[in-house]
Amino acid sequence: MGEAVSVVMPTYNRRQVLPRAIDSVLGQTVPVAELIVVDDGSTDGSIDYLRERAVLDSRIQIVETAHSGAAVARNHGIDLARGEYIAFQDSDDEWAPEFIERLLPHVTGRSDVVAFASHRVRHRDGSDAVVPGKQIRRPERELLFRSIASTQTLLIPAALLRARPFDARLRRFQDWDLCLSILEREGTEFVHEPTVAATLYRLDDSISEGSPAVRSASLRRILKQHRSLFLRHPFALARIVARAYLRPSAGPRGAVGSRVSPTSSSGARIT
Known part of the structure; x- marks a missing residue:
């Protein structure tokens, strides 16, 4: 089943x-078909390391970009993924070994379902x-x-991503924009x-620390991009307007997370 899944990992x-991060993808209990690592112009030796790993596992595909x-x-x-479904991993985070095993049954055979x-x-x-x-019973509303x-x-499903990929002009909330x-x-x-x-893992230079x-x-751009959607849902519209214009420092996840005490194509070259 995991042969249907491509994983895309940007790194810089x-x-x-x-x-x-790589070990957590390649060590899944349901193996993935491929791991496409897109190196975004790294200067710290990442490419040399990636080439060493690719020799050891043919599922790793390296793409170098500016x-x-x-x-x-x-x-x-x-653009390069061959799987029917696509997952994403960041190069400073990790999955539990059963990540794909848990999610894949929810989407198998469906082109209109996204699991998270x-x-x-x-x-x-x-x-x-x-x-x-x-548990989120009504994710579409939340x-x-x-x-x-x-x-x-x-x-x-890969078809959903190709219809509308990530907004490259958006500096924050790219995940939320994609879901919307x-x-x-x-x-x-x-x-x-x-x-x-x-x-x-939140690092000093993480996007989420902007x-x-x-x-x-970013919130204002999301509001503009999805204006017709928010206009159909007045309470959601009021909230994003307040966050974007009246309370710009309000975080996106405060009401749904549970806190725990302290105890983490063009120009591309394939190698």
Whole structure:
């Protein structure tokens, strides 16, 4: 079953944590078909390491690009993916071994269903938060109000991604924007797998650590991009307007995570 799954991993100067991320993809209990690693212009020796790993596992495909950002890198990977379903992993995060095993049954045989798992966010101060912190029975409704499915927790039919890939101009909330784009396609469904099957590590230069100004600008772009969707849902519209214009520093996941005390194509060259 896992042969139907392609995994896309963008990376930029993450040599020290790449092994953890790659091991978590290649060590799945249901093996994936391929791991497409798009190196976004790294200068820290990442490429040499990736070439060494590719010799050891033929599922690894390396793509080298000029530095253009994670969204562009992911879109390169989507273009090359051969699997019926696509998952994403970031080069500083990791999956539990059963990530694919848990999600694949929800989407198998369906081109209109997106599955996502709960994940653990490990903050720089050592504290953890689980997102979502409880079972989401109606993900389509919850996604109108906030981001509950990080990119690394999604398993998506490839056809849905090719119809509307990542917005390369958006600097924050790319995962939420992607989910909203999928919601706009009539008949699509989201299924939440409550298993905590991924760990996301917040680093000093993580996109999620961006400034309030960047968060506000990103929310305003999302509002513009999905205006027709929000107009059909007045309460969701009111919330994003408040976050984008009145409370720009409000976070996207505060109401759905459970906090735990401290105890983590063009220009492309394939090698």
